[in-house]
Amino acid sequence: MGTLYLSATALGISHVNCNWVPSSRHHKSTAIHVATNLCFERIFPFAHMPCFSSVNEKARVRCRVGRYNYCNCSMALESPPDEFVAKENHKPRRIALFIEPSPFAYISGYKNRFQNFIKYLREMGDEVIVVTTHKGVPQEFYGAKVIGSWSFPCPWYSNVPLSLALSPRIIWEVAKFKPDIVHASSPGIMVFGALIIAKLLCVPLVMSYHTHVPIYIPKYTFSWLVKPMWLVIKFLHRAADLTLVTSTVLAKELKAARVAAACKIRLWHKGVDSESFHPHYKCHEMRIHLTDGEPQKPLIIHVGRLGVEKNLGFFKMLMDRLPEVRLAFIGDGPYRKELEEMFIGMPVVFTGMLHGEELSRAYASGDVFVTPSESETLGFVVLEAMSSGVPIIAARAGGIPDIVPPEQEGKIGFLFTPGDINDCLSKVKLLLNSPELRLNVGQTGRAEVEKHDWRAATKKVRNEQYNAAIWFWQKKRFQLLRQRLWWLRYPRRAPQVRHTS
Secondary structure, three states: OHHHHHHHHHOOEOOOOOEEEEOOOOOOOEEEEOOOOOOEOOOOOOOOOOOOOOOOOOOOOEEOOOOOOOEEOOOOOOOOOHHHHOOOOOOOOEEEEEEOOOOOOOOOOOHHHHHHHHHHHHHOOOEEEEEEEOOOOOOEEOOEEEEEEOOEEEOOEEEEEEOOOOOHHHHHHHHHHOOOEEEEEEOOOHHHHHHHHHHHHOOOEEEEEOOOHHHHHHHHOOHHHHHHHHHHHHHHHHHOOEEEEOOHHHHHHHHHOOOOOHHHEEEOOOOOOOOOOOHHHOOHHHHHHHOOOOOOOOEEEEEOOOOHHHOOOHHHHHHHOOOOOEEEEEEOOOOHHHHHHHOOOOOEEEEEOOOHHHHHHHHHOOOEEEEOOOOOOOOHHHHHHHHOOOOEEEEOOOOHHHHOOHHHEOOOEEEEOOOOHHHHHHHHHHHHOOHHHHHHHHHHHHHHHOOOOHHHHHHHHHHHHHHHHHHHHHHHHHHHHHHHOHHHHOOOOOOOOOOOO
16 A cells, blocks of 8 residues: 555655455455545646556546546547647646747747747746746746756857756756746757756656757768767657647658657647738838848848858859849858858848847848748748748748648749759749739738737647646556556465464
8 A cells, every 4th residue: 555655646646545345256365446536736637537457357447637527547548638638728837948049049940939939828827937048038028037047059059059957056946936837949958957857846848849950960060960869859759748849841750750659749830920020111221221222123031040051052043143133131140151252242231130120121121032941840031021021932841831831832922942943043033023923922921921820829839739748747647657556466465374383
């Protein structure tokens, strides 16, 4: 009984009652009837929790959780039932976010995702604590406490700060917060700290996969590191209770690589701030700046980090064939110096980093947005360009086809075969030569992205994906408890005492 009690309390179960009932059918043996009342501190109601198989012929476990009566449960379920995950509104939770690098200082594709995620979690009543890299960290963000962890530059990409986030101070702060769920960005270094803290606190762990590192490795370091990186990714995500990805293409790739069970890989839907990125930000002064004083010339814009993995050398081939066109790179990164040398003497402008309304004006002032990147896990810059009413031309790779599906090509945007300069060139000329087509594609694209707002995306993660993660976490705990109860399968005989005369 002591072993059962310790096993149950280790899993967060407040009390377990075991009744030993003699069976009349089997003399000199005991049939075990286990009547289990489970009371959880961090649990939500659902109908069919996977539980234990019978301990003996007549032994079974019944559980009551929340509003459901005692119900027989089956270990055969692989995914949570619909009535468990499909919650319109859920009571407030305490959520610990581990984000690396910082969404407050580091400019990247997921900056807007996490900032809006925190904003709407707070709006929905959740308590949030954010652990991130230490540079440029505010004390709070929309009422969420922010904790900076000492960071160091990535050896192969010095602009990216990394941190383990396992100092006693951070462990204490998170433990004091008493989170209901831990959510960590992946891959990285901080995700290891999040994994350890989640296990120490015995709470569900969600990992969201944002940067497809195996694609970047050959461009920044040694190709032989790709396989070890996949092993690290598998180790991390198999330890998590749920993996969120930003595109269906990436979900298929992770499933094919068996990074985690297929039922534990879910989609984190896209979103865009359609008010901050709007056609009304179109500005003649900004266009003069982006065209280097020639606003009457056709203008191609590219927004994003200037890194070698973005395949930006593709623009050199494009500009060689379009001498009348002007090109503006909006953003910064380690590849900027090489690009400036590559485009010496050509009508190309490098603006550096732009923020706020200045960035919105830059988007809306272009004629066409082009990105040749083949490594985008989603492509927020594509969504922002569409929201700004600018027609987009992007490589048909990564998560971009999720934004512009095949049936919508030519209506909300254009895709070209990766690396095919002729395919891209034909679509650029088509748009630049037809102002009416540019207007129609821009308006249709804008109408499409208006369907995807951050509030709806956050609500789905909060009310469905987090519920699924908790369900998988509970299932894992019950399986562990079942293993601890193996000794109940066999009757225990009282030791025989021999008397010698």
